[in-house]
Amino acid sequence: MTTTSSRLLELLALLQARRDWPGGELVDRLEVSRRTVRRDVERLRELGYPVESLPGPAGGYRLRAGTAMPPLLLDDDEAIAIAVGLRTAARASITGIEETAVRALVKLEQVLPAHLRRRVRALGAATMTPPGGGPTVDPQALTVIATACRDAERVRFGYRGRDGRRSRREVEPHSLVNLGRRWYLAAWDPARGDWRTFRLDRLERPASTGIRFEPRDLPAADAAAYVADSISAAPSRYEARVTVHAAADAVRRQVPSRWGTVEPIDDERCEYRTGDDDLEWLALRIAMLGVEFEVHEPPELVAHLRAMGRRVQRATRHGGRT
Amino acid sequence: MTTTSSRLLELLALLQARRDWPGGELVDRLEVSRRTVRRDVERLRELGYPVESLPGPAGGYRLRAGTAMPPLLLDDDEAIAIAVGLRTAARASITGIEETAVRALVKLEQVLPAHLRRRVRALGAATMTPPGGGPTVDPQALTVIATACRDAERVRFGYRGRDGRRSRREVEPHSLVNLGRRWYLAAWDPARGDWRTFRLDRLERPASTGIRFEPRDLPAADAAAYVADSISAAPSRYEARVTVHAAADAVRRQVPSRWGTVEPIDDERCEYRTGDDDLEWLALRIAMLGVEFEVHEPPELVAHLRAMGRRVQRATRHGGRT
DNA sequence: CGTATCTAGGCCAGCATCTGTCCTCGATTT
């Protein structure tokens, strides 16, 4: 019976929307007898979703956290919030959950009603470009590729190679990998008969072809290793060494561990080592510490910071007058 | 029957995990006859979740986006990604969905299994403190308060007033409001018999008491208006006026509209107006534009930037030597 | 301290539903 199942879902939705639900109210909402409400609660419990119940007046039912995730029943706004949140989580590249975030995003976008999708897109446009204005991955492209990976569908896109040359590709995507603030696609290129990795920010108009393929095995333990391997030859990676005039603990609190290591020198200073392949971003990360510091390496970073400092100085020279 | 309902949920989970499912595979997974799979699909359609079906070999079933959100069936990792994503979305304060993100977060955390909650907390610790090191809201506190608002439960916390005085409070929370990079709680303070607003970053150890109360009506159209009103007297708000040496369009692309207005001056320059009550943050936002600029107002910002510029200059003076 | 209010859960009767099997039909791929 479809009414029983949908009533169970409705009950779950109610129990998720608010914490406490007196039985009487559930009777009104679900339009069944008191006895059936009790039975529905029992059914939820059988399904593994623990529903607490408190007797007496002011008692009622309450959905507790169990051992497994129950189905999430979201209203429109919540679905949008989750989509937007996942997009930023996929981009942020700090927590180490980017790949999972993309997977969840794909799952959500597959069933996201059209009108909500529009709203998400509109909100996405209002998001700040990450500092440095560096290459950004279009979240749209990200989900297109991730979906194609999941469903084993060929994708087509234009690619700007490292040397600036453009080419059209049609490949069998294997997996998406997030490495050091960048997204890479590991894929089999049938035209070349070999595996290739592509930087997502160099893709142009990626589109799913709808052509299914039989997934192949990557010639590596896992995709992340493969990509790391194949781009290790790539240049442009900066390792910064900075002396910070603040206690190591204080700096550690401010900087996530993924972004480098902090070692105390004495009570008032510490050495901060961090790497990135985007100078602008690296410079900002250090400048925003908000305390005195000295940069030792690399020279490019020193030059970059110097230029930034000069720019700020110039900007404030006139300042007093206006 | 619990088996029918749970089988429907399982089917939904499968259809969300991958896009295409041949009927035969579903038969294996669900351990029912082919006919029943067809009937289950039919049931899902009746519930409003459009399932596409393709006849012929290589055909199968596929869950499409419909007009309503279906229940989301998440695995552990995805649930974590969503929790983390929502936390950042709640903090980011740029997209205008912070309040909804918190609502969704409360819903999710209510049913999040304990072991997942631990993992989320561990990941949360790895997140970067927003630049400026300014006052940050503990996501934990945020959800505690939001939950209490939703469930009409009194909360207890210590509060550091603007003058630095500490006090213990026990209030009836009404709603959480996000305003200009800060979170506020509008609540009825029974001890004082009046409405108060509290800045969340000034709360200490907020905790739910479990004592329910009867919600009152705020003496204002909506909570946001009330909070905006009651803090409008508060000082320390800076309005920046900056001339940026870049085309207005380019700047607009980089800066979300919520963070101020950009007006062209000529083809190569524009005026950027933006406000915040955190100087450090304001300074960074401007410095990270990455192009030449001049700051006209306010003088505090000029001073702040000047100090920052000097700090960077000092930091790079030694740089060449090492 | 007693009473009212709430949930728990067994039992029953009647009814509706679900399942697997068997069937034909139509669409699609090879």
Add this chain to the structure above:
DNA sequence: AAATCGAGGACAGATGCTGGCCTAGATACG
């Protein structure tokens, strides 16, 4: 043209669901 796969009607047997009635236990309130 043949094979594969989904659609969906019919049927019989088994199963499950619902509401009503009951008693028991816990809690809040006067």
